[in-house]
Amino acid sequence: MLQNLPENLPYTEHSKLERNRMREIMDYLEHNYMNKIQMKDIAEEIHLCESECSRLFKRYMNVSLFTFLQEYRVERSLEFLLSSDDSIMEVAQKSGFTDSNYYAKVFSRVKGCSPQKYRKQKYKERYVMLYFMLLPQSLKFQGKTVTVSPS
Secondary structure, eight states: OGGGSOSOOOOOHHHHHHHHHHHHHHHHHHHHTTSOOOHHHHHHHHTOOHHHHHHHHHHHHSSOHHHHHHHHHHHHHHHHHHHSOOOHHHHHHHTTOSOHHHHHHHHHHHHSSOHHHHHHHHHHHHHHHHHHHHSOSEEEETTEEEEOOOO
């Protein structure tokens, strides 16, 4: 997640402190995204008041902390969504969402489709790719040899 931090900022003592605080925020989110997170928890972690913590994050990331957290949770949910047969409710809970309907709403905003549709589409893509990988490179069809090349 640290790669999301802007690199081209001037390095004053103040900016170094802010950058370190941003790293602490990102580390906290990465290790706790699956839990309930409140601004006070993050602020306490980096020794700032809640409003300054929020302003700092917005200044560096150009998005609010909780919008970022929602999107990060959706991205992390993809692993659970695609590598298991867990229900959408279970995927939502593993990703830090307490309400599967809210998860589906945020997921649709971020990915452009529902979690169910996303899972189905990715399974279909895997199946088609596997099919072409296993398909012989040439086939006999109506007495002629046809070369098959996936593109």
